[in-house]
Structure formats: structure tokens, C-alpha cells
Amino acid sequence: MDSYQVGVLGATGAVGQKFIRLLENHPWFTIKALGASKRSAGKKYKQAVHWIEKTELPSASANLKVKACAPEEFKGVDFVFSGLDSSVAGDIEKNFAEAGIPVISNAKNYRMHDQVPLLVPEVNPDHAELIKKQSFDPEGNGWIVTNPNCVSVPLSMSLKPLHDAFGIDSLIVTSMQSVSGAGYPGVSSMDIVANVVPYIGGEEPKVQTEATKVLGTLSDDTIAFNDFKIQATAVRVPTIEGHLLSASVKLKNAPSSIEEAEEAFTNWKNPIANLELLSSPKNPVRLYKEDRYPQPRLHADREGGMQTAVGRLREGTVMDLGYVTMAHNTIRGAAGGAILNAELLTAKGFIS
């Protein structure tokens, strides 16, 4: 099988770099074009980027000439990944979709758009069908698909087994977020070394809404959001990668025992397991029984950074259950999640 030719928008940013690292030897997707701001356009990628990954800058990308983020510069690609900053993603992604180029985006701009799927393949793969109703490109070639923000991904994934088993009434969540979530240079070391900052601008509204769309129902060409309520507090902690969430959940039909709640996780079936997507973990939602697990530094990289960890599942005194959940914020919660979306969409025939 020939691989797809792909572009990466926002290639010099932290998420863009993660795309380039994760796609280095991807058998289905080959990077053909890199887009960044005007300041970078025209330079070789290795000269434009301040590379911050642990692994070597892949040589194939190193020597690509960076392009401006305009559709006419990306002719010949089958689709683009977008790691664009939200300050510019709105117009650029629309331009690409209108020009007939599919956009698989990590930016927040179109997540709540009523024609755009907010896709987590193991949770709501059927939402991909919404693509067919998009009007960006009347010919239907160009469209936008998004993944949720880095907190909403582990939240959606950890809620899905509970939702299927018991129904979700409401939840309270405190997310302890790593510094990589703010990009590079992002959080000043003066703010966060040996400290916790109890605020992340713009984060809580996303956490309070996105999971209700992900766990919503597609019918009549629209997504009916799920009716549970989320109350969120987002804080920054001095970790590098991996957002850890402390969640308390009220269920519609509470389990009769904690064992029953555990079984909701251990018996849950990954609905896309049969597709054998390359980036989908064998065990998408892993339940840890050890009290001290999961931990961002130890477990964020498990299964290529694509696994969502759940731990400390226990009965609550106010709400039915308490648990913690954690996922790699720049892989599962950003670039890796977008790549998995692309894998799903190619497997389902949305990309030709």
C-alpha cells in the first residue's frame, strides 16, 4: 500500500514537533510539507525550529523547506495535521478545508462547531460520519476534524466505561497539568519550580464542555451533547508530560459495589479494536489497582503515550465514585490523538 502524503501546519511549535517525531517512521503517513509562520517560511526546517524533543530531529523533515500556511503551498498532500496556535488556526484551517484539503486539527477553534466531529476513536468513532455534512467545501473533499483538549481526552476516555455501565449524572474534576501543555517557552520556570499555580487561562471552560460533546449522540446529522455537568479546576504543576486528573462522579445508576465499578473498566471493549489502528493502544483505558499509581513521570509513556490510565477507583462520600486518571498530554492529548484520528479516518475511507 502506498502511504498518504501529509502536511503539518504549525510545524515549529511544540505540538508540531511532536507530529514530526511521531510520524517519523509511520508506515501510512509520509510528511511532504511543513507549514509555519511567515518568520519561518522559506527556511529549512532544521534552521527554523528550536527542537525540544528528546529524540533526534528526523532527517527527512530537517531539510524540508518550511512553507507559509496557505492551501496553494500544500498541493498534492492528501490531508494536513494542524498543530496551529488558536490565534491563527481559525482562518487557516477554514482556508484549507475550503480548498479541498482535509484538516485533522489539534486546535480548539472548531471543536464546538456543529458540523465538526470532536473525535476520540475509542469513544465516539461514529461521530466521524458528521464529516459528510460539512459545508466548508461544497465538493466534499475538504473538511475539519478535531480532537479534544489534553484534559478532555483522558476525561472522556475514563468516563466512557462508566457512562456505558451506569450513566453519568455529574462530576467534579481538578486537573493537575504539566508544563508541556502550555507549549514552548510556555510556563516560566520562575512561576512553577517547586510551586503550583491554581489557574490556567481558558482551560476550565474547555474541560467543562468538550467531554459532553465527545460522549454525545449523533443523530439527524447533529450531535446531541450528553446531559451531564462538569465542574472543573485547572492547575499547573511542575511535571513535564502527563496531566493527572482527580475526579469525583455522580452516576445515574450507581453500582452496588466497587468491584462492579472496576468491572465497568475491565470489561469495557474497545469498539475499534478490530481496525488494528497503529496508534491505538492494546489497552486504551488501563485500570491500576496500586494506590500510588498512575503517576505522570512513570506512566505517561506507556503504550507509546497513547494509553489512558485510571487509578484509585473508590467509593465516594458525596458523589458515588472517586478516581484519578492520567494521559500523556502532548501525545494522547494532542499530536498522537490527531494521528489516531487520521488512522481511523483512513481506515473508514474518509481520506482517499
Added chain:
Amino acid sequence: MDSYQVGVLGATGAVGQKFIRLLENHPWFTIKALGASKRSAGKKYKQAVHWIEKTELPSASANLKVKACAPEEFKGVDFVFSGLDSSVAGDIEKNFAEAGIPVISNAKNYRMHDQVPLLVPEVNPDHAELIKKQSFDPEGNGWIVTNPNCVSVPLSMSLKPLHDAFGIDSLIVTSMQSVSGAGYPGVSSMDIVANVVPYIGGEEPKVQTEATKVLGTLSDDTIAFNDFKIQATAVRVPTIEGHLLSASVKLKNAPSSIEEAEEAFTNWKNPIANLELLSSPKNPVRLYKEDRYPQPRLHADREGGMQTAVGRLREGTVMDLGYVTMAHNTIRGAAGGAILNAELLTAKGFIS
């Protein structure tokens, strides 16, 4: 006025060191005796202790000979502070009380004892009266008073204005706790550098109960616990001092606006302000309006480490309010809190 002669039990531990530092120039209390384990007894304090405070080991204590923690070794002291580990505090504190020596303790052992006040002077100063009912020492000279654990202190203090104004129905709290809370050597650096550990053994049951006693009502010689419910998650973060709590609260009578909730804090009156206790902050519960405040590293030392900070007060989507609160865990939440208890009890005439 002559100062009181005091002893410190558990003097070589982390909390014991904090007692010694905070009492260095205390005008009311003079350290006369230091007690520690048999391994240390007989040595000069400066040889027995692995001093970890930023300030110099006070010279007056440095040359005291460490004693065993037995009442007969502490004759002549007016009372003792206890920074003992809970594994030994039960018997030792009882021995002192029975021998007629008041014990002002930071240990958890007698916090839930029905004759022992769990005292936070700005919150429940009247609970001190319970001392009169204690039966440890039939002659009434010896007794035990405790302060809550390092999370329950800011929790109680931040709940008090809300309780007085609106009544508390229930709350969900995630406490992000600094490494000093585990003593020395305590948390391994291998566990916590650039990491979060989602479990602190034995912590959550304390957080879920202590504040309901602190905010309880003394009548008929017993304390009726408050009827609100607390659901707690305790996690360790790589901060040095200051526990930060993310709280969501359901009230009995919700305020009609966030301004009304703010006023509950700003209008709240410290009931012991008139006593002018040395360690009591001018503003015991400070409300920050800046989103990014309070932060442990910046604000834990405010007002000598005795102030409780509240911030991010906002309307909730599931419960009525959300807020964060923070206090210095080894000062306000431990040694400093116990010293303030002693100041209250001397001012009220419990110690002669």
C-alpha cells in the same frame, strides 16, 4: 510577666524543629526541655538533630540535653508541645496528661477523642471548654488539646466564613500537598521530582472527618459534629511548603451572587481578634482576587506562615461554589497552629 516554661516532645523531627524555630524568641513561652527517642536521649540537641530549617539552630536549644519522653523528665514545665510521631504519641501523650502536664499536640492520636478539643482558635475557640471535662488527670491539671491535620486547617478556616453565611451541605476537595508534610526524610526524591503521586497513606480519612469536628457544636459537654460531608483526594506534588486545596462546595443556602460569597469572606470577623494573640494573623483568611493566586511558593509565608489564603472563588456548575485555599502546612497546619492554641489557652486561663 514571667514566661511559661515549656517542653517539646519529638524535638528532633521535622515538626519538632519547627517548634524550636518558632519558639526561639517567643515572649510567652521559653523552652526548658526537649524530648526525643531513646536513640537521641542523653545527647546535646545539636548533636541529636539533623537540622533542616533555613534559619540557624537557636543557641538556647542547641545545648540542651535531650531527654526521654517521660513525664518525670519534664518536671517543672508548665506544659508540653508534642510533635511526636503518631506511632508513639498515643501512650506518651496520655502519660503526660495523667501526670498532670498539659499536652498541646500536633499528633493525630487524640484528635477524634470525645473529650479532646480539635482546636483552631479563629474557628472554634469555645471548644477549649471541653478541657474541663477531660478525665486523663482526675485533679484536672493534665489534659490534651490537638490541632487538625495540615489539610483540615485551611479547609476549616476557609469553610468557616461560608458556614456562617450560608451553611455547608457537602464538599469535594483535592489537596495538592507539599513534601514537607511527610516529615524528613519523608518523600523520596525519586518519587516526586517532576511528578505527582496520587495517594498519601491515611490522609483522606482525616480530611473527610476533622473539619466536621472543628465546625461542630459544643453543648452538654460533647461536640456534635457538623453534618456536612467531605469527599477528599490527597495527592503529593513537588512543592516544599504549603498545601493547596481545590474545593467545590454545595451550600445549604446558596448566595445569590459571587459578590455575596466574596463578602462572606471579607466581612467575616475573627472571633479572637480582641485577644491579640501573638501568632494569630491580622487577616486569618485572606481572599485573593487575582486568578493566579494563591501559590504555595509565593504566599505560604505570609503573616508568618499563619494566614490561610483563599482564591479563585467562583460559581460552580455542579456545586454552588468553587475555590482554592492554601496554608503553610508545617506552620499554620502544624507547629504554628499548636503554638497559637497554647496562646489561646494561656489567654483563657487554662494554663496557670
Added chain:
Amino acid sequence: MDSYQVGVLGATGAVGQKFIRLLENHPWFTIKALGASKRSAGKKYKQAVHWIEKTELPSASANLKVKACAPEEFKGVDFVFSGLDSSVAGDIEKNFAEAGIPVISNAKNYRMHDQVPLLVPEVNPDHAELIKKQSFDPEGNGWIVTNPNCVSVPLSMSLKPLHDAFGIDSLIVTSMQSVSGAGYPGVSSMDIVANVVPYIGGEEPKVQTEATKVLGTLSDDTIAFNDFKIQATAVRVPTIEGHLLSASVKLKNAPSSIEEAEEAFTNWKNPIANLELLSSPKNPVRLYKEDRYPQPRLHADREGGMQTAVGRLREGTVMDLGYVTMAHNTIRGAAGGAILNAELLTAKGFIS
């Protein structure tokens, strides 16, 4: 005595904030004017600044209107402190000096100027005389005095006792520098959490030269630099305040024992002790005998952040001695050092 009226240039930056904090209750110096960039000029200071100090923004400064950094805006001040960034300090400081306003600067621009003292009061107080030869202001009212960079300060102070006793031939130093040395936002948390970065742009040339001027000799209206050589490596470590230096020193006349080297420190006399300057520590260079000391987090604040700590003094295998030294980089090594310079200069009558 009336206090001096002072201005602070670069008032919104990290060093500027430290000036404002340290001068809050200074009995000799009263802040009358604050200068910053055009972006801030015209705003109240509390609106222009992103305050990062642990203590409260002093109310006297909070409501001052920020001025542009032009001499005509600072009429009536007796002198100015400069915490300006080196990118703009060159012209601005010259403008002030030429306009007759003394500048006591922390910027690097004029440190090597042959008419400008590079002053550390306990080390080379006589260099202040060089002021009289400055030609910035023909009338002699305006001049510039600088303090060394944050590494060169503890280096100079720790070398002085050795220099006086044995003479310095050469030294090798590795400086482990805290993140506050880079200002705010300064070092990205992505670069430094749980990491060491082995390079600080522009730092090593300063470390390799400044101490030789500080320890130089003033004669015939010029400073003859000391003839020892310094080889420096500057690395960034995840500490907040306090630069720790590992030094190996070859002496001109080696001591016959380590005790003799220790005595060089313990017998050394502070030449300005008689002036009783407010910011000068009782013990400017403290020798720690405990192997594990000094440590930035524990000891940088000793004596108001103005003490230089020395430890691990020991015989070397290649050079005569090895030792570590540490000082608070933004107090002793920046704002506090400049304030001490101002105290010396007022005591000596240079400022009227």
C-alpha cells in the same frame, strides 16, 4: 536625618521589583520615581508590573505613575538605581550621568569602563574614589557606579580572604545558577524542570573578567586588574534563588594546612564594618564546616540575602584548594548589592 530621594530605572523587571521590595522601609532611601519602558510609562506601577515577589507590592510604590527613563522625568531625585536590561542601559545610564544624576547600576554595560568602579563594598571600597575621575558630567554631579554580575559577587567575596592571605594565581569555577538569574519570564520551565542546561549566553566572559577588576588596585586614577586567570563554566540548574559555585584555586603562596586556609576566612576583617551600613551583613563571608552546606534553598536568605557562604574548603589534588561558595543572586548579586553600594557612597559623602 532626611532620607535621600531615589529613582528606580527598569522598575517593572525582576531586578527592579527586588529594588522596590528591599527599599520599602529603607530609612536612608525613599523611592520617589519609577522608570520603565514606553509600554509601561503613564500607568500606575501596580498596573504596569507583573509582581513576582513573595511579599506584598509596597503600597507607596503601587500608586506611583511610571515614567519614561529620561533624566528630565527624574528631576529632584538624589540618584537612581538601575535595574535596566543591558539592551537599553548603555544609553539611558549615560544620559542620566550626563544630566548630573548619579546612577548606581546593576547592568553590565559600564562594568568594564575604565572610569567606572565595579564596586563590592567589603572588597574594594577604595575603588569608589574613581568616581572623581569620571567625565560623564563635567560638573561632577552625575556619575555611574556598578556592581559585578551575580556570579562575580560571591566569587570576589570568597576570593578576597584568600587573596589577602595567599595571593591568587588562577582558578577554575563552575557556577550552578538559579532561574531567577535570567529574569522573568526568563528560563522556560520546559528547559529546566528536572534538568541542567550547560550554557548561559554571555555569562562566562563576565565571570572570567569581573573579579579581576574587583580585586584590582586603584592607583594613578586607574584600576590595574589583578593578574590571576579564571576559567568558567556557567550552567543553569532548577533552583529559584542562590547561585552555587564550585571553585578550584591555585594560590601564589599555598597555606601549609587546611586549617591555615580556614583561618584566612575566619580571621578576615570586613574593612567597612565601622561604617555600620544597613545592608552589610555582620559576617559578610561565612565559612560553613558542615560538608552538606551551603545550599541555595536553605542559606541564600541568610543575613537578608547579603551573606556570601563558603563551604567544603579542602585541599586539592591539582590546584591548592577546592571550595564551594554561594550567594543570593538577585539580592547580594544584584539589587541588594547596588543598595549596599549606595549606602557606602552616601556614607563616604559621594552623594549630597
Added chain:
Amino acid sequence: MDSYQVGVLGATGAVGQKFIRLLENHPWFTIKALGASKRSAGKKYKQAVHWIEKTELPSASANLKVKACAPEEFKGVDFVFSGLDSSVAGDIEKNFAEAGIPVISNAKNYRMHDQVPLLVPEVNPDHAELIKKQSFDPEGNGWIVTNPNCVSVPLSMSLKPLHDAFGIDSLIVTSMQSVSGAGYPGVSSMDIVANVVPYIGGEEPKVQTEATKVLGTLSDDTIAFNDFKIQATAVRVPTIEGHLLSASVKLKNAPSSIEEAEEAFTNWKNPIANLELLSSPKNPVRLYKEDRYPQPRLHADREGGMQTAVGRLREGTVMDLGYVTMAHNTIRGAAGGAILNAELLTAKGFIS
């Protein structure tokens, strides 16, 4: 080819865990027996160990029953790896060697023994011949081979190209060492979060001697130590893995340019490249040209944690050269180094 059957002594410690992780799928070596203290003996490994690795506890080892560290318990193994603590390694390793079981040890006890090679395969592979002269086991089956400590490994590897090209006269080194170097629980978080501790007990004597044995010459059945002198300062910094060294070196024949020094590294040939040992990196000593590299958190894992990084190579002002070097302390500097030693010794036929 059948694989060798191996044992691991000290299996529950930090180094022992690293052995188990690194050997999980090793094609030449199969773990057959695990030894630990009496407290652990008799338990299944998964019950005896507090697993701290990021990866899953390998299932093959998880269910092995832990044995006491006595040779009679390890019958049938071809050799043992020792990750024993030095407090017990002396006797135990001797017992194994005397019983005819080769010991490939990471402990310090026999490193300076005149019959024991201190082996770094890319530096002194010929020293392995010294095994033939060992007298532990008169029949010659049992012997001991050691690897240097975690600082001496990158030091030896980075000095080797310079030694071959220019000869080493003397050097000054400051090692900034990660917390994993102290094992688990090791360094208290109270000591090291946002701090630097300028002392590591017992470390400097090792750093000052081991590299002179590694770079020594084997002749007449003994190793003549190299004659260069090392002056070392060992400090602890809050990094997890990777020790970074700042080195200043005086050479016997200084290069005429920095390019010539660079070529010493880039032209250096790995003497064991032809053996194609599994754990030997393609590029054992990598020279980084970027000023900000190498960094522990970014680069310690390169080439499986077996590569030594060199950077900031530059002319010195006191000694000829300055550079920094870094290697993964628990892989290249401990378990991985020992495994590479075992690979060399099997390839050379020392193990049958």
C-alpha cells in the same frame, strides 16, 4: 545459539531493577535466579520489590522466587550480575567468585583490587585479560569484573579520545549528579527539590582515582595507573537520570586549535566496533556542537542510555580545554555498563 543463564544479585534495589528491565528481552542472557537480602528471600520477586521503573515489571522475573545471595543457591547459572550495595558486596562477591561463579559487578568494593579489571569496553577492553591472573578461584572459573562508578564512566569515555590524541596531564571536574545515583529511596525530596547539595559522601575519592585505572596500561599482569591527576567536586542536583560533568583539562601536548580537539572526538575509533556487541552504541562518544547541549533530561536516553555525550568543547583560559560530558548514570554508569562488560567477556570467550 543458546543464551547464557544469569543471576542478578541485589535484585530488589534500584540497580537490580535496572538489570531486570534491561535484560528482559536480551537475546544472549536469560535471568534464571534473583538474589536479595534475607528479608526478601523466599518471596516472589513481584512481592519483594518496590518497582520504580517506568516500564512494566517483566513477567518472567515477576514470579521468580527470590533467593539469598549465596553461591549454592545459584547453581546452574553461567555468571551473575551484582547490583549489591557496597556494605555487603565485599563478602558476597568473593564467595561467588571462590565458588567458581563469575561476578560482573557494579559495586565499588573490588574496583581498585589489583587483580580485578575496571572495565569500560570501548576504553580498555584489553584489561579483561587481567581475569586470567585472578586467584579467587584456583580453578579459574570464578572471577570478578567491575565497571567504574557513574561519574567515572563518562569521564573515562570522554577523556579517552583526548588521551589518545594529546595525553592528559590533569583535570578539574565538577559533577552534577542526578538523584537516581543514590538509589531508592535515596535522596530526600526535602533536601533536593529546588536545591543543590554540594556534597555526595564518598564520591569524590572514586572520581579522583577510577579513571586513572581505566586509562591505565596492562603489562606484566598488572595495571599501571595513568599518571594524570583529577580534582573532583561532586554535587547533587534535582535531575532524575543523567550525570552532567563540567571538566577542565590540561593536556600533555595541547592541540593547536579547537578544531583539532574536536577532531580528536570525531575521528576516534571505537576499538570494539567489530564485535557488534548488542549494548554498545553506534557512536559511543557523541560530540554536540550546540551550546545548550547535552542536557540530562533530553539526552540521557540516547542510544538506549549507553551513549556518552560531550559538548561545549572550547579553549580554556587556565587549562587547555573545557568541556561538559554526560551519561545515563544508572544505565551506562551502572547496569547497562555491566551488561556491556558481560557482552564483551562472552564475545572474548571468558564465559563458557
